[in-house]
Structures are given as structure tokens and as C-alpha cells.
Amino acid sequence: MATKIVEHDLSGKLRDLTGLGSYSHVLVLLRWRGRVLGQMRLDVDNGTVAALSIWRAAHLKFGGAITSCVTEDLVYGATPHSTGRRGNPSCSIVVCTRDRPEDLQRCLAAVCPSAGARAEVLVVDNAPSDDRTALLSKEFPVRYTLEPRRGLNWARTRGAEEASGEIIVYIDDDAISGSGWLDALLEPFANPEVGAVTALIMPAELENETQEGFERYCTFVRGFRRREYTAATISPLAAAKVGAGACMAIRRRLVNDLGLFRAELDCGTATRSGGDTYAFYRLLSMGYRIVYNPEAVVWHRHRRTEPELRETLAGYSIGTYAFLLRALIDHGEIGALHIGFRWFFSHHLRELYRGFRGKTDAQPISLTLAEIGGILSAPGAYLRSRKEEGRKTVDRPASAAASRASPS
Amino acid sequence: MMPDLSIVIPTRDRLEHLLLTLEALGRQTVPGSTFEVIVVADGCRDDTAARVRSLDPTFALRVLEQPASGAAAARNRGAAAAAAPILLFLDDDMEASTGLLGAHLASHRSHPGKVALGYFRFPRNGRDADIVVSHVDNWWGDRFSSMCRESHRFSFVDFFTGNVSLPRDLFVLSGRFDERFQGWAGEDYELAVRILKRGARFRFVREAAAIHHDKPTLRRVMERAYAEGRGHVLIASRHPETFPALPLREAADGGPWIRIGPRLRVRPWTLTRLPIGLSLLLKAARRLKVRRILSSLLGCARYCSYWGGVLNELGSLQELRRFAQDMPMKPSDVAVLELDLGTDLERLGAILEENPAGAAGLWYGDKPVGYIPSLPVSESLRAEHILDAIVQDHDTEFLAAHLDRKQRDPKVGFSREHTGTVERGRSMGIPTGLPWEPEEAP
Numbered sequence: 057m058a059t060k061i062v063e064h065d066l067s068g069k070l071r072d073l074t075g076l077g078s079y080s081h082v083l084v085l086l087r088w089r090g091r092v093l094g095q096m097r098l099d100v101d102n103g104t105v106a107a108l109s110i111w112r113a114a115h116l117k118f119g120g121a122i123t124s125c126v127t128e129d130l131v132y133g134a135t136p137h138s139t140g141r142r143g144n145p146s147c148s149i150v151v152c153t154r155d156r157p158e159d160l161q162r163c164l165a166a167v168c169p170s171a172g173a174r175a176e177v178l179v180v181d182n183a184p185s186d187d188r189t190a191l192l193s194k195e196f197p198v199r200y201t202l203e204p205r206r207g208l209n210w211a212r213t214r215g216a217e218e219a220s221g222e223i224i225v226y227i228d229d230d231a232i233s234g235s236g237w238l239d240a241l242l243e244p245f246a247n248p249e250v251g252a253v254t255a256l257i258m259p260a261e262l263e264n265e266t267q268e269g270f271e272r273y274c275t276f277v278r279g280f281r282r283r284e285y286t287a288a289t290i291s292p293l294a295a296a297k298v299g300a301g302a303c304m305a306i307r308r309r310l311v312n313d314l315g316l317f318r319a320e321l322d323c324g325t326a327t328r329s330g331g332d333t334y335a336f337y338r339l340l341s342m343g344y345r346i347v348y349n350p351e352a353v354v355w356h357r358h359r360r361t362e363p364e365l366r367e368t369l370a371g372y373s374i375g376t377y378a379f380l381l382r383a384l385i386d387h388g389e390i391g392a393l394h395i396g397f398r399w400f401f402s403h404h405l406r407e408l409y410r411g412f413r414g415k416t417d418a419q420p421i422s423l424t425l426a427e428i429g430g431i432l433s434a435p436g437a438y439l440r441s442r443k444e445e446g447r448k449t450v451d452r453p454a455s456a457a458a459s460r461a462s463p464s
Numbered sequence: 465m466m467p468d469l470s471i472v473i474p475t476r477d478r479l480e481h482l483l484l485t486l487e488a489l490g491r492q493t494v495p496g497s498t499f500e501v502i503v504v505a506d507g508c509r510d511d512t513a514a515r516v517r518s519l520d521p522t523f524a525l526r527v528l529e530q531p532a533s534g535a536a537a538a539r540n541r542g543a544a545a546a547a548a549p550i551l552l553f554l555d556d557d558m559e560a561s562t563g564l565l566g567a568h569l570a571s572h573r574s575h576p577g578k579v580a581l582g583y584f585r586f587p588r589n590g591r592d593a594d595i596v597v598s599h600v601d602n603w604w605g606d607r608f609s610s611m612c613r614e615s616h617r618f619s620f621v622d623f624f625t626g627n628v629s630l631p632r633d634l635f636v637l638s639g640r641f642d643e644r645f646q647g648w649a650g651e652d653y654e655l656a657v658r659i660l661k662r663g664a665r666f667r668f669v670r671e672a673a674a675i676h677h678d679k680p681t682l683r684r685v686m687e688r689a690y691a692e693g694r695g696h697v698l699i700a701s702r703h704p705e706t707f708p709a710l711p712l713r714e715a716a717d718g719g720p721w722i723r724i725g726p727r728l729r730v731r732p733w734t735l736t737r738l739p740i741g742l743s744l745l746l747k748a749a750r751r752l753k754v755r756r757i758l759s760s761l762l763g764c765a766r767y768c769s770y771w772g773g774v775l776n777e778l779g780s781l782q783e784l785r786r787f788a789q790d791m792p793m794k795p796s797d798v799a800v801l802e803l804d805l806g807t808d809l810e811r812l813g814a815i816l817e818e819n820p821a822g823a824a825g826l827w828y829g830d831k832p833v834g835y836i837p838s839l840p841v842s843e844s845l846r847a848e849h850i851l852d853a854i855v856q857d858h859d860t861e862f863l864a865a866h867l868d869r870k871q872r873d874p875k876v877g878f879s880r881e882h883t884g885t886v887e888r889g890r891s892m893g894i895p896t897g898l899p900w901e902p903e904e905a906p
Contacts, residue, residue, distance in 0.1 A: 120860075127859035130866065131809060131851050247612070248673065249585055249605050284609070287593060288602035291755055314590050343586070343593030343601055387592070390752050 059083050059097070059262035061355070063234070065090070066114060066122065067129075073105040085258060085353070086114055088125040090236050092256065092350050093118045094280040144242035145222040147175045147305070150215035152208055153229035154182040154324070157192045159357065164196045166232040175225070175238065178218055182211040182324065205448050207324035209317035209331045216311035224311060227354065228302040232260055234353030241305040244347040251344025252306045252336065253352070254299020256280070260355035266365045270358040273419050274372060276300045283348045285340065292340035293383060293395050296376065299346070301332025303354040306339075314338065319445035321378060326437040326444070329375025337383065366426040373430030378438035404428050467524065468569055469499040469629070470546030474538035475556035476506045479515055481677055486521065488560040488674075496522035499552075499565055504542040507532025534646030539625065543635060552629040558584060558674040567671035568629040577634065578665045582627030582672035583608055595750060595758050600680045611668035615852030618666035619842035621709060623656030627674050634664055642702075649688060650695025657703045657841050663820065665843050682743055685762070686769040693773020700791060707791040709840040711770060715788035798822035798838040803850070805833060805862065806869060812847040820844035826858060828865035834858030 059081040062073060067089045073082060079100050086093040096113050098105055114122065149171055153160045164177070171177050177198040181189045183206035193200040203214040216224050225241055227233060237255065244253045257276035262268050278299055285298050301322075310316060316338055322331030336346055359365045377396060384392040404427055410418035471489065475482050482503070489501060501523055505513045513527045528541055543551055550572050554560070564582065571580040586593075586601045593601070610616055638658040645651035660666075680688075700707045707713055746765065749758040778784050801821035805828045808815055822838040824845055836845065836853045854862050 123863055124855055124859045127863050128855045131805075131854050131862070246670070247605075247609060249601075286602045286605065287595075287598045287755070288759065341592045342590060343588050343598050345605065388753060391754060 057081075057268070058264060059268065060100070061085070061259060061261060063087065064110065066093070067125075070107040070111060072107050073110070075103060076100045076105065077103040083259070083262065084110060084114075086118060088122065089129070090351075091125065092280055092353060093121050093125075095258070095277070144239060145245050146220075147223040147225055147238070147242055148215075148219035148221035148308070149175050149177045149225045149227060149238075150180060150212070150219060151177065151198075151227055151229055152180045152182055152211035152215060153189055154206075154211075155185055155189070156229050157188040160189060160229045161192055162232055162357075163227065163229050164192075164198060167227060168196050168198065170233050170235075170238055175221065176219070178215055180211040180215045180218075182206060182208065205319075207319055207445065208322040209319050210324075210448075212317045212331070213311065213315075213319075216308055216317075219308055222308060223305050224308045225305045226301065226303065228356070230357045231257070231302050232355040232357075233303075234258075234355060237303075237352040237354060240349050240352035241303075244349060245305070245307070247345065249343075249345045250284075250347055251310055251339040251342075252298075252304055253347045253349055254278070254305075254336075255303040255352035255354045256348075256350035257300055257302050257354050257356050260357045262358075264360065266360060266362050267358040269420070269423070270365055270368070273423060274369060276302060276356060278348055278350075280350045282350060285346045285348070287340045287343065290340070291391060291395075292337045293380070293389060293391050295336035295340060296333045298336050298340075299332075299348050301335075302356050303352070304332065306335070310339065310344070314342070318382070319448065320438070320441040321375065321382070323371075326441040327375050327378040327434075328371035328437070330379035331375070333376065334379045334382065337379070341387070366423060369423055370426040370430035373427040374434045374437050377431050377434035378441070381435060381438050400431065404431065465497060467498055467500045467548045469550045469552055469565060470543075470548040470632070471499060471501045471552045471554055471565075472504065472539055472542030472546065473501065473554050473556050474504045474506055474535045474542065475508070475512060476532070477508055477510050477512065478556050479510055479512050481557040482512065482516070483519075484559050484677065485554065485556055486516070486519065486525070489523065489565070490521050491562050492560070492564065493562050493566045494569060496524075498569070500524035500526070500547060502542040502545055503527045503556075504538040505529045506535065506538040534643065535625075536641035536645050536651040537643040540640045540643065543632065543640065546632060549632055550629055551632050551635055553625045553627075554674075555626040555676075557677040558627055559677055561673040561675075564627075564672045564674055567669050567673075571667060571669045571672070572629065572631070575665075575667055577631060578667045579623070579628065579630040579634070579659060580672065581611065581622065581624070581666055581668045582629070582674060583668070583670045584627050584674040584676040587675050587677060594679075595755060596680055596682055596685060596762065599759060599762060600685065608668070608670070612670060614848045616668075617839055617842050617845075617849055618660075619709065619839050620653050620656035620660055620706060622666060622668075623652050623659070625652045626676065627672065629672075630659070630664075634659065634662070638662055638664075645695060645698065647691065648695035648698055649691035650699050653695075653706070654699050654702065657699070657706060660841050660843060663844070682746055682762070682765070686743075686765055689766040689769035690773040690776075693770040693775075694777040695773075697774055697777040697787070701787075703841070704791050705795050706841050707788075708793055708795070712774065712788070713791075713793070715774075715784050716791060716793060795822070795838050795840050799844075800825060800838075801845070802827065804829065805854070806865075812850055816845055816847060816850070824850060826850070826854065826862075828862060829869055831861075831865040831868070833861045833865055 057080045058078060060076055060079040061083050063085045065087045076082065082098050082100060082105050083095060084098060085095050094117065096117050098109060098113055149167055151160065151163060151167065168177055178201060179189065179193045179198050180201050180203050182203050190200060201214060201218050203211045212226060223242060223245055225238065241253050241255060244250050259267065259271050262271060278297065290297065306316070316335040317331055318334055321327050321334055322329055339346060359368050380392040380396045383389040404424060407419040407424045408421065411421040411424055473485065486501065503516050505527060513529050516525065516527045519525065526545065528545060530538065530541055539553055552568055568580050568582065585605065586597055611622060638655065641651050642654050645654065696710045696712050700710060700712055743765065746758060746761050749761060775781065775784060778787055799821045800823045801819050802825045805826055821844055822842070824836045826833040826835065834853065834857060836849065
């Protein structure tokens with residue numbers, strides 16, 4: 057059982073999808089003249105999906121939105137009106153990677169043409185074990201930087217120090233950029249209160265049960281409506297809701313001056329994730345806006361094997377609780393206790409119970425147990441990581457000590 | 465040489481902020497000879513006037529002194545002394561960005577006669593924002609975001625005096641600030657009502673940005689809400705048509721406070737004391753960082769203070785009821801324009817220019833498409849308002865009517881129609897007549 061991912065623009069000519077012999081479903085991302093409407097899942101019948109059934113499903117689910125789009129084309133095409141579009145700010149695209157040249161090649165092949173001449177692309181190679189990444193980078197118009205300290209947040213920080221653009225767009229090496237993503241990520245920065253913009257992260261492939269499981273149990277999709285978050289509208293501790301670090305854009309000055317990416321969090325350390333959530337948490341509690349813009353589409357390759365998936369889910373649990381611990385200890389957030397316990401009872405224990413009861417839509421018990429294991433090891437992991445990364449901070453290279461001006 | 469712009473800054477005993485504001489005006493992208501600054505020291509008890517006089521800035525700077533008579537009077541005094549054709553009202557705690565004056569001037573060059581509303585935000589210093597500050601900040605941020613949209617319908621509640629420029633003639637002809645608003649908030653809304661009644665238009669200029677060095681504390685927020693309550697009564701009694709747009713309208717709806725008030729034997733003084741108890745709770749909640757409880761408490765405190773102010777101004781609940789009963793809930797004498805979108809859509813801008821209207825009935829041939837209601841004391845409708853209303857609220861009706869017409873006469877279309885997509889089909893809901901055709905099965 058696998059799902060084929062297709063992207064479809066309803067304003068163009070709709071064709072039957074054929075040659076889907078090995079797939080049982082298709083996941084369609086619907087667009088209208090580039091604008092994202094939403095996603096829908098359809099059954100494959102004899103290796104094909106009829107255009108009519110795509111249309112029927114699209115009508116049922118997105119009829120209102122389509123009407124609105126057609127009307128908009130009609131009336132705005134008919135009447136001269138002013139459009140308030142201004143030029144976007146300068147940006148640098150930073151791809152942090154570690155020993156994954158195949159993924160990186162796909163990523164750069166999509167990112168570099170979309171960046172063109174208006175954005176520089178930086179590849180930050182994080183504590184590599186060989187020179188494959190360095191060699192690969194020569195094939196693309198990118199700037200290659202080596203960050204010897206292992207850890208995704210070291211690499212992100214390094215990327216920000218090396219970058220020259222006003223905005224830094226981070227994209228993971230296992231993600232592929234979709235059409236129009238860069239403009240969609242940069243456009244909200246016209247508002248000076250916006251500190252970060254997050255993207256719609258869709259699965260790039262759902263070839264097996266493991267990838268389906270990832271999309272089902274910890275999807276990166278945060279809906280198809282644009283949202284603006286501030287500390288007044290969402291608790292900063294719920295920062296995971298605003299988006300994921302697989303693709304995000306942040307003002308460079310904020311990354312450099314505020315130390316948003318704490319070295320003791322995220323991949324490559326004992327905490328394994330949570331760095332992005334902490335950065336969003338800081339931005340929200342310092343009073344910045346974060347915009348989730350689903351017009352910026354990025355395709356993420358989920359983990360392919362079962363053990364990888366278990367590891368990833370456990371890593372997310374460790375990272376989330378490490379983040380909550382940091383918020384509690386360093387920022388005096390009593391609410392972190394509340395959120396931590398609530399998530400444990402309402403998600404982990406509940407899924408475990410449902411799994412034992414044999415509910416069909418319950419998360420597999422092995423995954424839930426992996427997550428719970430992650431939670432239990434989180435405090436130890438956080439303290440260990442903090443100690444280790446603290447040591448690395450002491451022998452921080454002089455070049456990294458950026459000026460610490462007040463950012464207002 | 466006559467300056468292009470006169471900046472009026474009223475101040476009272478806030479020398480530190482004022483010096484920062486003046487310093488920022490010395491760093492502008494436009495030369496110092498193009499503007500003058502008039503500081504009006506309103507009842508200052510410190511040495512503001514002397515200190516400002518001792519400065520030696522690159523621009524013309526004057527200081528006027530007057531006994532304490534309120535910000536409205538101070539702004540009028542400054543405006544009367546202004547030499548330039550454009551007035552910019554700037555608060556004493558607004559640190560201008562380097563492009564602020566340039567942006568204001570550019571706006572008046574490209575859109576003569578319009579009021580230019582500037583932008584500001586609170587400073588961010590890399591530390592956690594205080595919850596009260598972030599609420600006020602968020603409120604302003606949402607307002608500015610809304611004003612950024614082309615389809616925003618400006619009304620009197622969009623006007624504020626912290627960073628706004630307008631032609632001096634417009635200011636004088638509209639009748640200046642009402643000086644009776646001493647101790648009440650809302651002289652800005654009141655002036656905006658008179659400006660809009662003259663048919664002037666507003667414009668939001670994000671580039672005219674400033675940092676607002678204000679620290680809204682709980683006490684200040686409550687005092688402000690109290691003053692607003694009093695001020696709104698004053699505005700509504702002078703301009704009854706504003707009533708439906710003010711929070712006061714709850715009195716006519718019989719909102720919760722007005723209904724339970726008598727049962728609680730609420731007197732004005734109880735309402736004004738209540739926030740003091742609340743503020744203790746708020747302090748505890750702030751220390752513990754329990755944000756949700758804090759924001760509900762904050763809302764509650766503002767609400768109580770606002771109605772405390774209203775009742776203080778009117779005397780009693782009975783008075784308030786009587787006051788609200790006399791108020792119109794719908795704007796009267798609004799010009800309604802009937803538009804046939806089938807023929808008028810292409811010259812919408814010109815039609816609206818010739819026939820200023822507060823409300824519009826939308827038709828497509830003989831089919832009704834929708835109605836755009838009027839907004840209390842707002843600018844007359846622009847093409848962007850109509851287009852936005854069609855797309856957001858009346859898209860189904862519009863499309864159905866358009867397809868219907870098209871079926872009878874396939875040549876019908878808008879000359880600049882870039883889609884060429886809507887071809888055939890009856891208007892049965894949405895799926896017919898859309899751009900694609902399913903391919904026939906082989």
C-alpha cells in the first residue's frame with residue numbers, strides 16, 4: 057500500500073492520472089493559479105484516477121474556495137486596481153546537512169534554480185565524516201561552509217553568521233522546495249513585526265507504511281490557511297503549532313543577536329530536536345509575529361524504515377520535553393509543567409490505551425512506547441547536552457563572536 | 465524659505481523621551497531645511513522648555529509654553545504657529561525611523577489632500593515582552609495589518625494622533641481639535657469624524673515608521689480605558705452616528721453589564737474600584753506567567769474601567785439607558801449607489817469618483833448580487849471595496865449571474881478579462897462552467 061503524491065493546478069487542463077499500478081491512493085495538492093487550496097486523498101482504480109473523480113472530490117471539498125478564485129480572476133481581471141506589492145527583502149538560503157549527499161543533491165537541484173540570482177545559497181556541512189558533501193557542492197552555484205561542531209543548531213547559527221541577506225531561509229537537506237516558495241516566505245516580512253515565517257511542509261513520497269505512519273502520526277502540515285501568531289493569540293509554549301524547522305525564514309539580525317538557536321537542542325546532540333520550537337518560543341515571547349504561510353510549499357522526504365521512524369518519534373519527544381524543561385528552568389514558565397503533563401496524559405497515555413484496546417486508528421504501541429521512552433530520557437538528555445555543548449561554547453571560534461547590538 | 469512640513473509635538477514633563485524624539489528627527493533622509501519642529505510644552509513643571517531651547521539641531525526648532533490645558537489644546541496651539549502647508553502630529557515618545565518624514569512628504573506629493581497615517585510599534589529589546597505591552601502591541605499590530613490591505617474601509621476609529629500628517633487647510637477647515645476633551649480620550653476620533661464628513665480620505669503609510677517608547681502598564685491601560693469611556697460618551701452625544709461603531713453600543717444591545725448591573729446594585733464608584741482588586745490578581749498572574757488567565761483578567765479590568773468612565777460621565781445606569789435609547793443604531797442619510805456589475809465593473813473607479821456613496825447595491829443585469837452596507841462615519845466606497853466584497857461575500861451570486869448571462873449571450877465578457885475560462889454550463893452551484901474539461905476516456 058502506497059500513496060502517490062501529485063500536485064494539480066485546477067485552473068489548467070485536468071487529465072486522468074494513469075500508470076499508478078503500484079499505488080492504492082493518490083494525495084493531491086490542489087492549486088489555483090499557483091495558490092494553494094488544500095489536499096485530498098483519492099482511491100486509485102485500476103492504476104488510474106479519472107479526471108472527473110478528481111474534479112468531483114475537489115468540488116465537494118473546495119467548492120467555495122474555487123468559486124472565490126474564479127470570481128477573483130474575473131473581477132480583478134476586469135477592473136484596473138492598485139496592487140500593494142513591493143519588492144521583497146534580500147535573502148540567503150541556508151541548507152544545513154550532514155552526510156546525506158543523495159538527499160542534498162535533490163534539495164539543491166530544486167533550491168538553486170528557484171533562488172536564481174536574487175538569493176545566495178549556503179551549504180553548511182556539519183561535522184562531516186567524509187568530503188562527499190564538499191564535492192557535491194562544487195556542482196551547484198552555492199557557497200560551502202564547514203561547521204566542525206556537531207549539532208544542527210551550531211550549523212544554523214554558523215549559516216546565519218556567514219549569510220549576507222536580510223532574511224535567512226532555512227531548508228532541510230531532505231526537503232525539496234515547491235514552486236513559488238521563496239516569494240511566499242519573504243512576502244510577510246513587509247510587516248516589520250514579523251520575526252519568522254513558516255512553510256507548508258508536505259510529504260515528498262509516501263512509498264510504504266512507515267512513511268504513511270509518519271504523515272499520520274506526526275505530520276508537518278499545519279493547515280492550509282494563512283495564520284499570524286503572536287504571544288497574545290497563542291501561548292508561546294505551544295510554539296510547535298506555528299510550523300516546523302524543516303523550512304522556515306527568520307530575520308538574520310534576530311538569529312545573530314538573540315542566539316535563537318541554542319546549541320544544546322536539536323539534531324546532533326542528546327536532545328535530538330526542539331531547536332526550532334525553542335526559537336519560535338523565544339520570538340513569540342519577545343513580541344514578534346510569526347506567520348504560517350501555506351503558499352510556501354516544501355516537500356519533505358519522511359523516514360523510510362520502521363526503526364528510523366521510531367527513532368525520529370522518540371527524538372521529537374525528547375526534544376519537546378527538553379524544550380519545556382529549558383522554558384521551565386531558564387524562563388520560569390510554570391505553564392511548561394502544565395503542557396508537559398497534559399500532552400503526556402492526553403496523547404501518550406491515551407494512544408497507549410487505545411493501542412491496547414485494538415482501535416484501528418490508534419498509533420502503534422511500539423511507536424507510543426518509543427515516544428514515552430523519549431519523554432523519560434528527556435531530562436537526562438537535556439542536562440547532558442547542556443553540559444557538553446557548554447564546553448564547546450567556551451572554545452568558540454573568534455569569528456563566531458558577532459556583535460551584540462540591541463535589536464529593536 | 466518656507467518649510468514643507470511643520471511637526472507639532474505636544475509634551476508634558478517627559479524630557480527624556482522628547483530628547484530622543486528630537487534626536488531622531490535630526491537623522492532624517494530629507495534635509496533639515498524642509499521641515500520645522502514646534503514643541504508645545506503643556507504645563508511642564510520641569511525645565512523642558514529651557515533644555516529644548518538650548519539644543520542646536522539641524523532643523524528649525526521652536527518651543528511654545530502654555531499652562532496645563534491638555535494635549536488637544538497644545539496641538540491646536542502648535543498648528544496655529546505652523547508655517548508649512550502640511551502638519552505632522554507626532555507624540556513626544558515617537559522615535560522616528562530615518563525615512564519617516566520622507567515617507568509623509570512623499571505621500572502628500574503623490575496623494576494630495578489625503579490624511580497620511582503613519583506606523584509605529586513598541587520597542588523590542590531582546591527580552592521577554594511584558595504581557596500588558598504585548599496585548600497593546602498586538603492590538604495595534606492587527607489594526608495596522610488591516611489598514612495595509614487595499615480593501616480596508618477607513619473610518620473614524622482608524623485615526624490617531626501619535627504619528628499622522630495632513631494638509632493644514634484640511635485641519636483648519638475641519639475645525640481643529642476640540643479642546644473640551646481635556647482629561648477625556650477620544651479627541652482624535654472626534655476630529656476624524658469632522659475630517660471624514662468633509663469627504664477627505666485616509667491613507668496608511670507603513671514606511672512612515674516610528675518606535676513608540678511607551679510602556680503601557682496595567683494602571684495606564686486602565687486609566688486609558690476609563691478616559692475612553694468618558695470620551696466616547698462625549699463623541700456620541702456630539703455625533704450620534706458614531707454610536708454603533710463605539711463599544712458604547714453594548715448599552716443599547718442590553719449587553720451583560722447593563723443587564724446584570726441593577727441586580728448587583730452597581731454604582732459608578734463600585735465599577736471604578738473593582739479594577740484595584742483585579743490589579744492584585746493580575747500581579748500574581750504575571751509573576752507566574754499564566755498568560756491566559758492574565759489576558760482574561762486584563763480584558764476584564766479594561767471593561768470595568770471603560771464602563772466606569774461611561775457611568776461617571778453619565779451619572780447612573782438609568783441615564784445610560786436613556787442615553788442609549790436615543791442613539792441611532794443604523795447610520796441615516798447614507799448615499800446608496802446601485803451598480804450593474806455587468807456594465808459598470810470596468811469603470812468602477814470613475815463611477816465611484818463621480819458618485820461618492822456609503823453603501824452600494826450590487827446587480828448583474830436584473831439579478832441581485834449583494835449589498836455592501838454602510839459603516840458609521842467612514843470614507844466613501846472605492847473600487848477595491850466593491851471588488852473585495854464581490855470576491856469575499858458575493859462570489860457565488862456573482863458567478864451564477866455571470867454564467868447565466870454568458871449562456872444567453874456568449875459574447876458577454878469583460879474586455880480585460882484575462883482568464884477566458886468561464887465558458888459553458890448552467891449555474892448549478894459551482895462545478896459547471898469552469899475552465900477545464902475532463903478528458904474522454906480512451
